[in-house]
Amino acid sequence: MSQPHARIKNLGRNFGVLEIILSVAILAAFSVFVLKLFVLASNYEKNMRLLDKATYSAVTIIEQFKNGNEPFAINSHYGGTAKNDVYACSTQLSNELRADISIKKGNQNLAGGTYQIDVNIKNSSGKKIYELNGAKYFLNGKV
């Protein structure tokens, strides 16, 4: 039969081990939740960065179109040719982004014409991130 003094000493030692096990368990349980938070924040940041790049790229393309002397002048930047008053091309902007550009005449009845440009920015997996439409009036196909 053990002495009361020795029993208290053993209890103290066991409590230390139990405490560490409990601490590790709490750490493991809460870490999952905290890690999920950081992953969520990282995803938000990644999406924001892609959307910013996509917006900037789409605005740049539309401004290049609007600054052109003729409706399809942006083919000097992005290649492609116009057929039957319609232009379409797809260009890789970066490793992450691709732009699908199409230009067509808006109102066929007018003497000149409003040409409409549609810019679709897609990510590397082909998912559409951003779409921007613009228009410009060209008198008889010229500014």
Added chain:
Amino acid sequence: MKHLVRGFSLILVTVVMIVMLVFGLLSVSSAGADYRLSTRASESQKIYYDLDASGEDTMAFCSDACEKAWAASLKDTNSQPDLVQFKSHLDSELKAGEAAKHFKYKMNDSSVTVESSISSTINGNYSLQAALLCDWNKKTGKPAFKITRWQFTVSGPKINSNQTINVWDGK
């Protein structure tokens, strides 16, 4: 001293977890706010170009009316430019069509001014105030419309001029 050490690791882990949780929540909150700001910025670009395209449509309609009026006036007068005939044809051309609902025009003896106010269909707070002028007084050939105002406005709270503060006196 031994009593202080006992239970310390549990408290330490709890404190660390609370701190990590707070940082995690702050990080998500900050990233979410940035993402919402980015979305709003991209939406406002859509509104801008939507309004700009509507303005370009008005410009196209007016220029087309001008072309047709000029051609009709030449036809009436055996290819001799006649500004009275042109004005009459332009007046009737500007009245016709669906696009005429979106602008008002004033016609003088020597010019016509088109005023258009287009509100965004996406967000009604944004609008484009456009003004076009066709001046045939200069007699420099065929009259054509040119843009005299192309202004984007965002309606917001009115500024009370009595509550402004002079931050710089110009010296």
